[in-house]
Amino acid sequence: xxxxxxxNVPSPGPGTPRVPLVQRLQGLGGNAxxxxxxxxxxxxxxxxxxxxxxxxxLANNVAALFQQNAYVMILAIGMVMVIVAGHIDLSVGxxxxxxxxxxxxxxxxxxxxxxxAVLIGLALGALVGAWQGFWVAYVGIPAFIVTLAGxxxxxxxxxxxxxxxxxxLPSAFIKISKGSLPNVLGFVNNMDVVTLVIGALAxxxxxxxxxxxxxxxxxxxxxxxxxxxxxxxxxxxAVGIGVLTVILSLSAGGTPIVLVIVGVLVVAxxxxxxxxxxxxxxxxxxxxxxxxxxxxVNTRKVDFWIFxxxxxxxxxxxxxxxxxxxxxxxxxxANYELDAIAAxxxxxxxxxxxxxxxxxxxxxxLIMGVLNMGLxxxxxxxxxxxxxxxxVLLLAVAFDLLNKRRAGTQ
Numbered sequence: 144x145x146x147x148x149x150x151n152v153p154s155p156g157p158g159t160p161r162v163p164l165v166q167r168l169q170g171l172g173g174n175a176x177x178x179x180x181x182x183x184x185x186x187x188x189x190x191x192x193x194x195x196x197x198x199x200x201l202a203n204n205v206a207a208l209f210q211q212n213a214y215v216m217i218l219a220i221g222m223v224m225v226i227v228a229g230h231i232d233l234s235v236g237x238x239x240x241x242x243x244x245x246x247x248x249x250x251x252x253x254x255x256x257x258x259x260a261v262l263i264g265l266a267l268g269a270l271v272g273a274w275q276g277f278w279v280a281y282v283g284i285p286a287f288i289v290t291l292a293g294x295x296x297x298x299x300x301x302x303x304x305x306x307x308x309x310x311x312l313p314s315a316f317i318k319i320s321k322g323s324l325p326n327v328l329g330f331v332n333n334m335d336v337v338t339l340v341i342g343a344l345a346x347x348x349x350x351x352x353x354x355x356x357x358x359x360x361x362x363x364x365x366x367x368x369x370x371x372x373x374x375x376x377x378x379x380x381a382v383g384i385g386v387l388t389v390i391l392s393l394s395a396g397g398t399p400i401v402l403v404i405v406g407v408l409v410v411a412x413x414x415x416x417x418x419x420x421x422x423x424x425x426x427x428x429x430x431x432x433x434x435x436x437x438x439x440v441n442t443r444k445v446d447f448w449i450f451x452x453x454x455x456x457x458x459x460x461x462x463x464x465x466x467x468x469x470x471x472x473x474x475x476x477a478n479y480e481l482d483a484i485a486a487x488x489x490x491x492x493x494x495x496x497x498x499x500x501x502x503x504x505x506x507x508x509l510i511m512g513v514l515n516m517g518l519x520x521x522x523x524x525x526x527x528x529x530x531x532x533x534x535v536l537l538l539a540v541a542f543d544l545l546n547k548r549r550a551g552t553q
Contacts, residue, residue: 180491180506187510191517198520199513202394205387210320210467212512213401214239214460218483219490219504220412221453226487227416227429228449229496230286234275234293235457235483239476240301242268242461247309247471250316257316265458271297272454273447280446294480302473310470320466323396324403334389335397342388345406346381353377401463405505408459413501425449429497485532486511489539510535 191199198204218235225232246264249255255263271293278289328336353373360367367373391398416422424445427435436442460479465471490507492499511532518528 177491177500177503180489180503180510184506184510184513187513187517191513191520195517195520199517200390202390202392204516204520205390206323206394206396206399208512208516209402209405210399212508212515213320213399213405213463214479215482215486215508215511216405216505217408217456217460217463218453218479219486219508220408220501221456222480222483223487223490223492223499223501223504224412224416224425224449225286225453226484226492227496227499228425228446229429229432230279230446230449231484232275232286232290232450232453233480234271234290234297235453235460236476236479236481237294237297237301238268238271238454238457239461239464239479240471240473241297241304242271242458243465243475244301244305244309244471244473246462247312247465248304250313251309251311257313260316261319261462264462265455268458268461269451269455271457272451275454276447276450279450280443286450301475305471305473308470308472312465312469312471317466317469318400319404320401320463321469322400323394324398324400326397334392335394336392338388338392338398341398341403342384342392345388346384349380349384350377404459404463408456409501409505416501421445421448426497429493429499431497482508482511485536488543489536491543493543494540507539 188199218239222232222235242264245267246260249260249263250257275286275289275293278284279286324337324341326335326337328340330336331339353376357367357373368376391402416425424435424440427438427440428442428445432442461476464475468475486507487499487504488494488507489510490500490503490505492503514532514535515528518531523531
């Protein structure tokens with residue numbers, strides 16, 4: 144079972160074996176892998192900010208970054224749970240196309256209100272997940288095979304439902320992906336006040352959560368990071384959110400609606416994975432399935448609900464994707480599963496399962512998004528963009544494996 148607890152590591156003295164760097168960093172209270180991922184994101188952002196002559200962080204570009212890559216973040220949340228449990232899902236891209244087609248048909252051809260159509264799409268996504276989860280959990284077919292079959296089945300069904308393109312969708316539905324929160328508080332120095340308030344609340348909530356978590360560790364006489372390190376971490380997060388908030392507040396629309404959707408999902412699923420029995424069972428299964436079963440974990444039930452969950456999230460991604468396109472497209476969702484898987488591995492998920500975080504998957508998705516936007520601004524050929532993203536994924540996994548081997552030998 145993977146955990147992220149901190150450990151005390153003594154300073155090496157004469158005759159004391161040298162302590163690995165990763166362990167020393169953990170002794171300071173940080174998770175070296177997670178810090179490295181955040182550091183990589185910052186470096187990539189700064190690199191493209193320089194290469195694009197400051198265009199990357201223009202307010203409208205930052206807003207577009209979230210609108211264009213919301214689907215990756217949503218799918219990565221579900222995919223990291225699947226990967227932590229030791230599975231994979233190759234069908235999510237096809238499920239996005241199929242569910243998006245059904246949502247569009249219900250609105251356009253049957254005059255169903257858009258909100259009802261969205262709920263139908265979410266329910267259909269969960270039903271698809273239940274179908275695949277049944278074969279994985281209760282029949283025992285490997286997830287790779289089940290979801291590979293699902294990729295073909297639901298792509299075919301998307302072609303049947305959609306044909307080629309279904310346009311003419313309600314404007315209120317399209318605003319889910321293209322719209323922003325209404326500006327009900329006005330502007331201050333051309334900055335959207337609603338966005339500023341949301342950013343301030345986010346910083347306060349994160350700081351309060353961290354303070355309470357630190358206090359809980361101290362109450363149970365568990366090791367906590369040095370107070371200076373703790374404050375530095377909070378300050379860095381506050382600065383990052385503050386910069387992002389100011390930039391978004393200067394954009395044409397303020398806070399994109401999809402960013403709010405992603406934010407709610409991140410908070411909810413971070414709590415699910417870190418604070419609930421179900422989340423602990425997922426980590427236990429990924430760490431050692433046999434031991435988890437012997438400990439009383441219902442592995443089949445957990446596996447089943449993991450796939451129901453990613454089907455539900457694929458339904459959300461389908462709504463977001465269809466709303467952004469303003470139409471249902473049979474070819475939608477192509478390679479979405481690869482983007483989500485890459486985001487998880489770049490974000491620190493272990494290939495062998497048992498390790499992975501929601502926050503890491505989101506950062507991995509942001510890295511993919513920044514690469515996409517930065518390379519597009521630089522007018523790099525799409526073929527080379529794919530090659531570069533592939534190399535980034537390979538290097539991220541290789542770096543992870545190298546760290547594990549070095550830690551094992553030391």
